[in-house]
Amino acid sequence: MIERAEYQRFAATLPGATFVEQWGGLIAKVGGKVFAMWGERDGEPGHIVFKVPETSFExxxxxxxxxxxxxxxxxxxxxxxPGALPKGDIEHYMAGSHAVVAASLTKKLRRELGLLPPQ
Known part of the structure; x- marks a missing residue:
């Protein structure tokens, strides 16, 4: 299980990551768009949500x-x-989610967030 502090500590290492308390959980965003969430499900804390490629989804x-x-x-x-995937796998998928969401941002915003080199 990844505790909230571990989730936040890892997500904070990803460029341009910010956090907001929303929807009963701690939301990680890049450029104002969600890439991951740590929260509760059915009253049980420690659930993590992130975007994955279609093949990984299946x-x-x-x-x-x-x-x-x-x-x-x-x-x-x-x-x-909690406990469904090893910590390393969760971090891998969170980083992938961050990359996919960040890639959808405008070039200008990616540059401002340090995701692209300056012009």
């Missing part, structure tokens, strides 16, 4: 403790229960 949602994320599912988001 594989991950076949595992116990990993489901299609409610309200996010249309864009291939998953919710991972």
């Amino acid at each position: 594989i991950l949602t076949a595992l116990d403790g990993v489901d299609q994320a409610p309200y996010f599912a249309k864009g291939k988001w998953v919710v991972v229960a």
